[in-house]
Amino acid sequence: MVPIEHIVGLSALLFTIGVVGALVRRSLLAMLISIQLMLNAAGLAFVGFNRIWQGSEHGQAIDGQVFTVIVISVGAAQIAVGLAMVLALVRNRDSMNVEDMSVLKW
Amino acid sequence: MTLISAQVYLFYGFAGLAVLGALGSWLLVRNAMAAVMSLIVTVVSLSVLYVLMGAHAVAALQLLIQAGTALVLLLFVLLLVNPDPGGFGTRDPGQVVIQIIGAAAALAVGFVIAGTVSVTLPLPAEAAPGSGGFRELGVQLVTVYAVPVEAVGLLLLAAVVGAVVQTRQEGR
Numbered sequence: 452m453v454p455i456e457h458i459v460g461l462s463a464l465l466f467t468i469g470v471v472g473a474l475v476r477r478s479l480l481a482m483l484i485s486i487q488l489m490l491n492a493a494g495l496a497f498v499g500f501n502r503i504w505q506g507s508e509h510g511q512a513i514d515g516q517v518f519t520v521i522v523i524s525v526g527a528a529q530i531a532v533g534l535a536m537v538l539a540l541v542r543n544r545d546s547m548n549v550e551d552m553s554v555l556k557w
Numbered sequence: 558m559t560l561i562s563a564q565v566y567l568f569y570g571f572a573g574l575a576v577l578g579a580l581g582s583w584l585l586v587r588n589a590m591a592a593v594m595s596l597i598v599t600v601v602s603l604s605v606l607y608v609l610m611g612a613h614a615v616a617a618l619q620l621l622i623q624a625g626t627a628l629v630l631l632l633f634v635l636l637l638v639n640p641d642p643g644g645f646g647t648r649d650p651g652q653v654v655i656q657i658i659g660a661a662a663a664l665a666v667g668f669v670i671a672g673t674v675s676v677t678l679p680l681p682a683e684a685a686p687g688s689g690g691f692r693e694l695g696v697q698l699v700t701v702y703a704v705p706v707e708a709v710g711l712l713l714l715a716a717v718v719g720a721v722v723q724t725r726q727e728g729r
Contacts, residue, residue, distance in 0.1 A: 452561065452564060452565065452568075452609075452610075453564075453565055453568045453569075453609075457568075457569075457572075458606075458610075459671065460671050461572045461575070461576070461606075463667050463668075463670055463671040464576060464579075464667070464671075465575065465576065465579050465599070466667065467663060467664055467666075467667035468576070468579040468580060468583075468584075469579070470663045470667070471660040471663050471664065472582065472583035472584070474656060474659050474660055474663060475583070475656050475659075475660055476583050478589070480589050480592070480593075480631070480634075480635065481582075481583050481589075481592065483631070484582050484583065484592055484593065484596050484631070485582070485583055487596060487623075487627070488579050488582060488596065488599065491599065491600060491603055491623070494603070494615075494619070495603055495606065495607075498606075498607055498610050498612045498615060499610065501610075501612070502610050502611065505611075511693065513612075513693050513694060513697060514697070514701075516612045516614065516615045516694060517694065517697050517698060517701075517702050517705075519607075519612070519615050519619075520614075520615060520618055520694065520698070521702075521705055521706075521709055523615075523618055523619055523622050523623060524622070524709045524712075524713065525709065525712065526622075526623065526627060527622050527623075527626060527627050527713070527716075528709075528712050528713050528715075528716035529716075530627040530630060530631060531630065531713075531716045531717060531719075531720045532716045532719050532720055532723075534630055534631065534634045534720070535719065535720035535721075535723035535724045536723060537634060537638065538634060538637065538638065538723070538724050539723045539724060541638045542726075547638065
């Protein structure tokens with residue numbers, strides 16, 4: 452099977468793509484999508500490490516997979532709240548650009 | 558071709574697809590709808606990877622929750638707010654240099670983390686057969702991880718209430 456380095460590398464690559472996307476893009480939706488990408492990368496790392504954990508003396512342990520399920524649920528909560536905030540912001544400001552959301556900036 | 562090598566080929570194929578989808582979700586496309594579709598490609602590819610790693614239950618949940626619910630919600634909001642076609646990722650030209658520096662720094666940090674992790678890890682071993690089904694996952698969720706599951710339930714409740722409060726319009 453695939454060595455763990457490649458799984459973790461893929462996870463790190465996806466996470467980095469998410470970070471760069473959240474930094475570079477100035478659209479609220481694009482930032483939400485990038486954050487979702489980062490959560491997915493973390494879940495992939497959990498499942499990958501769980502495979503090594505199973506190969507050790509712990510046998511049937513699936514704790515990493517449980518963590519991934521929790522990460523997926525948190526992602527669902529994040530997208531629900533995030534989209535509600537996007538809706539409210541777009542209604543109030545008529546823009547999806549984060550450059551326009553500068554009320555807290557002085 | 559044996560089953561093991563087929564698994565390896567599938568893994569790298571879908572890993573590449575996941576990276577392509579991730580890149581496409583903000584880099585390759587100028588259209589918000591296409592970006593969401595691109596993210597769906599990544600999510601589905603990741604669930605294939607979960608199956609290849611023996612985590613069948615997690616793969617099913619990933620498809621159901623992420624692709625089925627979260628991204629459909631994303632598409633709904635996209636249709637509601639109707640982002641202007643050119644407005645997805647319009648950038649301030651003066652900030653491009655800063656953004657590139659920040660992106661390069663993030664890339665460097667990512668590579669350092671990946672290098673450290675891959676050096677310090679033990680050699681991989683094969684997973685025990687028959688683990689990763691809904692039975693094992695369910696038992697773990699209601700026994701060892703009962704408190705985190707309750708916490709996630711509370712978080713989801715708060716998220717739903719918050720979403721309703723946020724999007725409620727006064728006077729209706």
